[in-house]
Amino acid sequence: MLRIESLSTFYGAVQALKGVSLEVRQGAVVSLLGSNGAGKSTLIRSITGLVAPRAGSIVFKSENITGKSTESISRRGIACVPEGRHIFPGLNVEDNLLMGTVSRGKLPQSEVAENLKEIYRIFPILQEFKKKPGWQLSGGQQQMLAIGRGLMARPQLLLLDEPSLGLAPVLVQEVFRVIRSINEQSGTTILLVEQNARMALSVASRAYVLATGQVVMENSAEKLLADKEMHRHYLGGGKKEG
């Protein structure tokens, strides 16, 4: 569904991605792991067109979308839950969710209402706070709102950039439970960027590990969970975390 080949992205003179290649199959949950500054978010920003890659290609459903505008990429069915949530602080919860539907063009009221109901079923707290402005929500609620907003786009590919960042452990569990159910129930393909490797590997079928802008490991989630190297660098030795 998504195939990235030898992608290189620069910020000024700094090369953030050095020939990254990866593939996400239809219906899969693929995880992108790596420490801070490894280039994970840059990869997401390149896919969504917020930064223009200098070399390489991004192909979505056999169409080359490299260098296309962010707006047009989102209209092709790629939704993004950005790092840091980026909800609209001055809009209330329901209006934030409505913004998620913009990429689908004009929709009948009934369909929008149906979609909202669906999101409120997944995140009941959002229904309770639907008239609250975004900035009044807690971090966890904002994260749920950001995911809900992404789902309102009914995407074929959902990009989740560090959805567990800054959340309390119990909320992290909740967020991953939702990610799994999104994939299982609607068959949405998911590319999940995470620092919490153990959690990410528990929902993903396949994962890529990024370090200093390059893919240093790629394998099925099971194999990576058993990998010695992986344990030393990303899974915190033998100890449990998250």
Add this chain to the structure above:
Amino acid sequence: MDMTINVQLLFSGLAMGSIYALIALGIVIIYRAADVVNFAQGELVMLPAFIAVFLLDTMGLPAVAVYPLVIICMGLVGFIFEKVAYYPLRNRSFLPVIISTIGVSIFLKNGAQYVFGALPQVMPRPTDVEVLVLGGVIIDPQYIIIIVSTSLLLVAQHFFFERTMLGKMMQATAQDKDAARLMGIPIARMIAITFIFSTILASVAGLLVGPLFYVTKEMGGMAGLKGFCGAIIGGFGSVTGAILGSVFLGVIEVYLAFYVSSAYRDAFAFIIMILVLLFRPQGILGERIAQKA
């Protein structure tokens, strides 16, 4: 007697405050959407007044046709303004854009003089009623027209931004551009619409204030500054603040001019602004920090 004068002053203050509010809103809405301060906002008040005088007097068209026509023309001006003065510089820092809006301001002033002449002109009033007498209080009917039209426009604007999809998309663009783009919101189009909307607010101010004073190429300069003052007093960046600050400014200015000195009328506005900047720089309704994050 004293009471009558105070009520008369209040109406005059509310009317001027309404004009400032329309100008301030235009400045604030552009600032929020595009992160630039438009220094040509005052000239967008002057230009429609000239066009209206031309259509009413020279062409002899009726007011009911002239007002909508001027607003449509000005919407077009707002569109061209955005494409010429903002769009090519949108990825630069705010300074080049500010300089370019100052350039537009100079161009519009001199353009108006070239086209319409250097002499002050009189804009015909929309009503033949000379004065309104309400329980002994004498009021210029134009004040009532200004206050009522502005209030209606503000209600319509509130409805537009809070209830329509387009209004919400414009708010989203102003609040977080990257997130808006990720949603598929065409932010370039949203910003263009913001400029058009803001220009229309200014032109309504021009049409309303035109009959009160002479229409000259300089009329926008002071009006623009007062609107800017109103926005700062209310809390720069806040829509409600811009309205409150401007109305407050208009009313207090009229009272100070009457009771203290009318010669210093304009100075009072700036003294108040400086005091606000010194003692409450965030304005009456300081923008909520969380809203900027």
